[in-house]
Amino acid sequence: MKIGVLIKQVPGEESPLRVAPDQGWIDETSVNFETNESDSYALEEGLQIREKNGDGEVVVISMGPEGRTQKVIREALAKGADRSIHITEEGPPETDPLRTAGVFAKALQEEQFDLILSGLQSLDLGTGQTGVILGELLGMSSATLVMETEVGENSIRVKRELESGWFQWVTLPLPACLSIQSGINQPRYPSLKGIMGAKKKEIKPLPKAEIIESNVNQSITRVYSMQKAKQTEMITGDIDQQINRLVEAMRTEIKVL
Amino acid sequence: MDILVALENNSGSIHRMSLEALAAGQKLASEMNLSLSMLAMGKNGGDLAENAGKFNAEEVLLLENPLLDNYSSDGYSQAITSVLEQEKPRFVFMGHTYMVRDFLPRVSARLQIPFVSDVIQFRIDDGAPVFTKQVFNAKLGADIVSQSKGATLVSFQSAAYQSDQAEAGAAAIRSISIEMDSSAVKTQSEEPFKEEAGGVDLTNAEIIVSIGRGIGKEENIPIVNALVDALGAELGSSRPIVDSGWLEPSRQIGSSGQNVAPKLYLALGISGAIQHVVGMKGSKNIVAINKDSEAPIFEIADYGIVGDILEIIPKLSEAVQAAKN
Ligand SMILES: Cc1cc2nc3c(=O)[nH]c(=O)nc-3n(C[C@H](O)[C@H](O)[C@H](O)COP(=O)(O)OP(=O)(O)OC[C@H]3O[C@@H](n4cnc5c(N)ncnc54)[C@H](O)[C@@H]3O)c2cc1C
Ligand SMILES: Nc1ncnc2c1ncn2[C@@H]1O[C@H](COP(=O)(O)O)[C@@H](O)[C@H]1O
Numbered sequence: 001m002k003i004g005v006l007i008k009q010v011p012g013e014e015s016p017l018r019v020a021p022d023q024g025w026i027d028e029t030s031v032n033f034e035t036n037e038s039d040s041y042a043l044e045e046g047l048q049i050r051e052k053n054g055d056g057e058v059v060v061i062s063m064g065p066e067g068r069t070q071k072v073i074r075e076a077l078a079k080g081a082d083r084s085i086h087i088t089e090e091g092p093p094e095t096d097p098l099r100t101a102g103v104f105a106k107a108l109q110e111e112q113f114d115l116i117l118s119g120l121q122s123l124d125l126g127t128g129q130t131g132v133i134l135g136e137l138l139g140m141s142s143a144t145l146v147m148e149t150e151v152g153e154n155s156i157r158v159k160r161e162l163e164s165g166w167f168q169w170v171t172l173p174l175p176a177c178l179s180i181q182s183g184i185n186q187p188r189y190p191s192l193k194g195i196m197g198a199k200k201k202e203i204k205p206l207p208k209a210e211i212i213e214s215n216v217n218q219s220i221t222r223v224y225s226m227q228k229a230k231q232t233e234m235i236t237g238d239i240d241q242q243i244n245r246l247v248e249a250m251r252t253e254i255k256v257l
Numbered sequence: 258m259d260i261l262v263a264l265e266n267n268s269g270s271i272h273r274m275s276l277e278a279l280a281a282g283q284k285l286a287s288e289m290n291l292s293l294s295m296l297a298m299g300k301n302g303g304d305l306a307e308n309a310g311k312f313n314a315e316e317v318l319l320l321e322n323p324l325l326d327n328y329s330s331d332g333y334s335q336a337i338t339s340v341l342e343q344e345k346p347r348f349v350f351m352g353h354t355y356m357v358r359d360f361l362p363r364v365s366a367r368l369q370i371p372f373v374s375d376v377i378q379f380r381i382d383d384g385a386p387v388f389t390k391q392v393f394n395a396k397l398g399a400d401i402v403s404q405s406k407g408a409t410l411v412s413f414q415s416a417a418y419q420s421d422q423a424e425a426g427a428a429a430i431r432s433i434s435i436e437m438d439s440s441a442v443k444t445q446s447e448e449p450f451k452e453e454a455g456g457v458d459l460t461n462a463e464i465i466v467s468i469g470r471g472i473g474k475e476e477n478i479p480i481v482n483a484l485v486d487a488l489g490a491e492l493g494s495s496r497p498i499v500d501s502g503w504l505e506p507s508r509q510i511g512s513s514g515q516n517v518a519p520k521l522y523l524a525l526g527i528s529g530a531i532q533h534v535v536g537m538k539g540s541k542n543i544v545a546i547n548k549d550s551e552a553p554i555f556e557i558a559d560y561g562i563v564g565d566i567l568e569i570i571p572k573l574s575e576a577v578q579a580a581k582n
Pocket of ligand 1: 121509528531565
């Protein structure tokens with residue numbers, strides 16, 4: 001089974017987020033990029049399916065600028081992906097999911113994947129669309145919010161998460177494109193051996209500029225910090241003063257003590 | 258027709274988030290002087306259309322087709338695509354539900370039109386709507402405009418607009434039909450189910466102490482348990498804690514977990530992503546402790562402390578204990 005996994009690089013949770021002076025995007029200079037959370041789960045699912053099947057290939061695909069994209073790709077290769085495709089991007093990042101998925105569709109058409117896995121949504125843009133659009137463009141069946149997979153002969157049965165604790169099993173014909181929800185598995189860490197082995201694995205570069213063809217359909221005009229909606233009492237002082245005030249509030253205002 | 262609000266069908270009644278999308282649609286209609294219609298489909302579509310007819314709109318389109326009785330991504334993406342080709346609206350508004358996430362991007366792909374998803378508000382600028390959505394896990398906002406030559410698909414975040422603001426009125430029902438054959442639906446769906454019951458019920462808890470990824474590692478959970486005991490509270494958590502297997506799934510609070518409204522919700526090391534917030538923002542008092550002064554959780558907190566929970570929790574347990582004695 002040939003499996004493609006989309007992994008995006010996004011700012012790590014601890015990274016400072018500052019809006020760029022032109023307000024077009026964030027200032028990326030001191031940002032530490034990591035693999036998007038649900039994409040790590042998608043990769044793990046791909047690796048587990050390959051291991052269960054006994055053979056097959058896991059190819060990771062990421063679009064982004066040089067350094068940080070290589071970093072997340074290397075990590076995926078170290079965890080056990082077989083090879084990778086780096087769609088190199090210069091200038092501002094793509095923020096139109098129809099264009100992003102369009103680039104992936106063209107870049108991946110010839111691969112003829114049986115299965116493409118993506119994360120449910122990216123931390124930065126969070127459109128939750130890229131994987132689903134890609135599946136449609138490549139004529140694959142698709143399902144989102146996937147929490148379990150069972151590969152069959154020419155089909156795949158997946159457990160989908162619905163709202164407020166409900167689930168549903170759906171069987172899709174292959175080839176299929178799945179958006180993976182976090183929590184589906186426990187992502188592995190790369191082993192030392194994996195890290196060494198990754199150095200020899202392929203990272204195929206493909207310039208985005210040579211692939212992209214569609215017009216812009218939606219664009220971000222401005223990024224900014226949002227106004228606060230609620231009055232919050234920020235409790236200041238040293239830690240003991242903070243705790244005293246909080247306990248007092250619990251007793252006299254919240255009335256739980 | 259300018260605006261089409263496609264309704265999500267709750268066995269014949271209108272999904273709350275569709276009413277919110279309707280309120281948003283009516284606002285756009287009045288601000289830009291546009292006409293608005295609704296679309297009803299799925300099982301008991303007739304009842305849904307009748308319910309929709311009690312709201313202010315030009316008309317309610319009723320699409321009845323046995324292939325649409327049960328939801329499937331294949332069926333719904335095809336049906337909406339055909340309806341848009343026939344009716345040619347400029348805007349399609351829906352709630353940002355799990356169903357919409359699942360099929361609406363496919364309509365965007367088929368028709369090559371933008372889908373602006375998870376919108377929290379819009380305003381009119383230069384004669385066109387500017388949509389706002391949260392980016393970077395709710396830490397920043399982004400304004401988005403559409404360059405579509407055809408329709409623009411828009412989904413609204415839960416509670417972005419108020420369902421009780423949807424204006425009542427009378428709209429005529431018009432039946433429409435599209436061509437669809439059974440080979441169109443290639444997937445097979447089984448009955449929805451809930452995981453084994455027996456987990457904790459947090460919905461009646463008076464105090465919830467809830468932990469997020471800021472707790473750092475599983476070994477730190479006992480220090481929180483001490484605070485939970487001191488307060489006589491229940492322990493809850495954000496999703497990553499459950500994803501990591503540190504707490505059982507029934508302790509998860511948020512859109513895919515429990516919906517709670519205790520007297521006191523203590524959010525410890527939780528950033529305040531919307532999917533968490535929807536499950537706890539009804540709490541009477543929210544106390545947030547987070548080391549990042551810009552964490553979005555402070556936006557909905559009544560009391561906030563910027564600090565390290567690993568340092569604060571043990572001291573707070575002691576202080577609570579002392580206050581009780
Ligand atoms: C469809 C969908 C459904 C989802 N459903 C849910 C759901 O039901 N419930 C849910 O919770 N999430 C849900 N999520 C995930 C959600 O988007 C967030 O990823 C999640 O809520 C983040 O959890 P967190 O706040 O614990 O972690 P993070 O966002 O990583 O935040 C950790 C916070 O801890 C702070 N911190 C770190 N160390 C310390 C310290 N020592 N002291 C104090 N503060 C510290 C950091 O500053 C940060 O703010 C869902 C996502 C999707 C896409
Ligand atoms: N630039 C990218 N590189 C690799 N994968 C991506 C990229 N953008 C989006 N994806 C994938 O698409 C998923 C959904 O992203 P989004 O539509 O931005 O919410 C992500 O979780 C990734 O798996």
